[in-house]
Amino acid sequence: MKIDSLEVKRVSKFAAIGVLNTGIDIAIFALLVYALSWPSLLAQCVSYFLAFLNSYWWNRRWTFGMRERGSARELLKFGAVNAASFLCATGVLLAAEQGVGLTPIAAKLVSVAASLAVNYAGSKLWVFRQAELGRGK
Numbered sequence: 001m002k003i004d005s006l007e008v009k010r011v012s013k014f015a016a017i018g019v020l021n022t023g024i025d026i027a028i029f030a031l032l033v034y035a036l037s038w039p040s041l042l043a044q045c046v047s048y049f050l051a052f053l054n055s056y057w058w059n060r061r062w063t064f065g066m067r068e069r070g071s072a073r074e075l076l077k078f079g080a081v082n083a084a085s086f087l088c089a090t091g092v093l094l095a096a097e098q099g100v101g102l103t104p105i106a107a108k109l110v111s112v113a114a115s116l117a118v119n120y121a122g123s124k125l126w127v128f129r130q131a132e133l134g135r136g137k
Contacts, residue, residue, distance in 0.1 A: 081122030089115035
């Protein structure tokens with residue numbers, strides 16, 4: 001399968017937004033756990049949700065170039081993909097922290113890596129598929 005320049009550009013943008021989201025997610029998680037003594041699970045929910053909102057806006061507008069107003073259906077699909085990614089990340093976080101004995105921040109880093117494939121595949125192939133079909137270029 002040939003990868004065209006548009007796909008390379010989208011993957012690069014998705015990766016850049018992923019770095020930004022990861023920074024937001026980890027910074028908020030660390031603040032909640034280490035500065036405010038929140039439990040990891042509650043901090044994970046809050047930090048992941050805020051990164052989710054950032055991800056939707058930037059991926060929709062910048063990565064996939066969709067300018068028209070988003071629909072409730074699209075947001076629900078994005079939410080479903082991120083719910084699957086969240087479950088993957090949270091399962092890995094808890095297993096790494098409680099099962100393997102990693103520190104909360106080390107477990108968080110491992111969980112982020114584990115969820116990336118779920119999120120990209122779902123975003124590209126299901127949520128923002130219209131951009132793939134020629135809309136929003």
